[in-house]
Amino acid sequence: MSGRPNIAIAGLACETSTFSPARTLAPAFHPRRGNEVIDKYAFIHPGTPLGEAAIWHGALIGHALPGGIVARESFEELANEIIARLTDITTSTKLDGLWFDIHGAMCVEDMDDVEAELLRRVRHVIGPDVIVSASMDLHGNVSKQLAHQTDLITCYRMAPHEDAMETKERACQNLVDVLTAPNESPVRPLKAWVPIPILLPGEQTSTRMEPAKSLYGLVPDVVSTGGVLDAAIWVGYAWADEPRNHAVVVVTGWETESVTKGAQKLSEYFWEKREEFEFVAPIGSLTECIDAALRSTSRPYFISDSGDNPTAGGAGDVTWSLNRVLNCPEFKDDSGPKVIYASIPGSAAIETILEAGIGAVVTVTVGAEVDNIHEGPVTMTGKVHSIKHGDRDAVVEAVLQVGSVFVIITKLRKPYHHESDFTELNLHPRKADIVMVKIGYLEPELFNMAADWMLALTPGGVDQDLPRLGHRRIHRPMWPYDKHFSELPDLTPHLIPLSNEPL
Known part of the structure; x- marks a missing residue:
């Protein structure tokens, strides 16, 4: 690629409980548009390494305080504006990348897996060749569809989330690194995706204590393996009742053996330690x-x-x-x-x-x-x-x-x-x-x-007493809702197709 890559920024974030009667409306997202998006993130300001490595184009981002389900009309209002703004950007600029700035546990009335749906709409505008890098909360949910439509995907490694900005910056750095690699066109990394039948609250998976501390402590070891770009573990979001809600591991890189071995290592450790997760306090x-x-x-x-x-x-x-x-x-x-x-x-x-x-x-x-x-x-x-x-x-x-x-x-x-x-x-x-x-x-x-x-x-x-909430749509068996499994889960990593191939 000659010259600096053009990267757009878009996304909506709201951790939403389907067990709350509250509804989240569009103003709660405090939307930022255009240069307001750039202003929010100091690590892409002019004069910073990332700010000078790419040309950043703010479309629209919105981060709402966690709450009840997002009203469908509010989602459509914000999603339509994202699409309109991306359409305007692509009219005058050839986009090379997109930073998908999301949380991963947003629920919208009458919709499932809404982050994947939003990205599907975005892909319709930006095309299949644009490299997409998503940054997420570790309490988000990564369906196979979302993993398929992203090229790079990462999440926080700490709970409480003291590394939120570090994670977002890493997502952008990974994107820039792929876009500016010495090739005629960007090489899309492989993605090894592993769903794990565990769904725990954050209060039992804080990285301040074991076994989450050691589980997330394995991530840098996997990342340091040759051929691996990033590794991430999602605990999932326990207070929404959707089929996608469960733990997930994704490892991205260029060597099949490295990414699959890394993903298997993290997922097997998570499963082995499932009975050791306890509340972070008495x-x-x-x-x-x-x-x-x-x-x-x-x-x-x-x-x-x-x-x-x-x-x-x-x-x-x-x-x-x-x-x-x-x-x-x-x-x-x-x-x-x-x-x-x-x-x-x-x-x-x-x-x-x-x-x-x-x-x-x-x-x-x-x-x-x-x-x-x-x-x-x-x-x-x-x-x-x-x-x-x-x-x-x-x-x-x-x-x-x-x-x-x-x-x-x-x-x-x-x-x-x-x-x-x-x-x-x-x-x-x-x-x-x-x-x-x-x-x-x-x-x-x-x-x-x-x-x-x-x-x-x-x-x-x-x-926090999850079984009494009455989940009906999550996949079963699921730990800790089910304590006895007739057979061990299959933790074989799935190699996700490239984002411009059919799922």
Whole structure:
């Protein structure tokens, strides 16, 4: 190839639970278009190695907060704009590559395997010869169809995802390397794809602990093998009920023996260790977790309200846990153990609080506007502790002190992952007795703050007790839904056809 390759960027990302009654609409994706796409990623800015190695063309990307199923009309709106923008780009530019910037666990009403469908539509515009490199979350799903339509595919190697940007950059570097290799035309790598009948939540597959730590530790060894370009392991997404949902290994490269041996090594290790995957923290009912926190001398003591985790796809407004916290006799008086609860949406409550102001005593009703399956709204009376405007997700946040519980109320749902999320609300989690957050495994800053913690098995759209959710469409047998297999799974790698060949 003479000159710098032209690479377009497009994709939609939303981790969506089919067990949540919530619906995700187009504005939730916060779409970026044209140069806004380039601006988001510093590693392709002008002056950087990748920025100078290729000419980058932003089409449209959208990254939504995890949630409920994406409304069909919203998907079609965004997908049609992606196609229109790519059509405009290809009218004036001969594209050499596409970075497909996705998550991999998006579900859309009345559709299955939507990332593969989106890429099929994209291929119709860009053609079969353009090299496509996809970057994904390790909690995404890689169907055979998606693997077929991509040329290069990789995912995070850490959970929590501290290597998110590193992974996206790697996907782009792999793409540039293939496009600028010293050949007349790019040589498409081989792809060895292995489906594994395991479907576990992220809270049992964190790379902070074994056996996931050692499993993902094998990836660099496989990549270092001659003839291998990349290796990736997908845990899959446990809270959606689609046939594609299960663990997958993909190894890409140029030598058949190297990629197949690498894929088999990773998949066999995953299967062999299936019974060793455990929760990343001690688990218990909410009552057991609160009792343990009250007995403990470790402060702050964190409790994950895991069933309604908004960063796994929960609606974020389940009131089941908050109601029980507020009714704990230990927290009824403002002199009791200091508890921070993050968080619960309540748009009408926010309006009442804004009108009353800091220091006022108000009675408000919050939650269960979307997910009222488990419990209805909660009405509480308390003192307005703080108010904050302008958050990207919440829009407006307020803190209401009810007894010794400081409840964070939001106009729209928001995850709480950073210490600044609290301190900007005049809350100091390091000085609290108990911090309860709607989350699964603790994100790095929370993990570093916690003197001790437990994961509460609470109800919601991302319930950690997977069998009680009632999956009906996943392939069976599937570990851990099925503990006895009549025969061992076939982990022989499938060599996926090249993307311009029929599947």
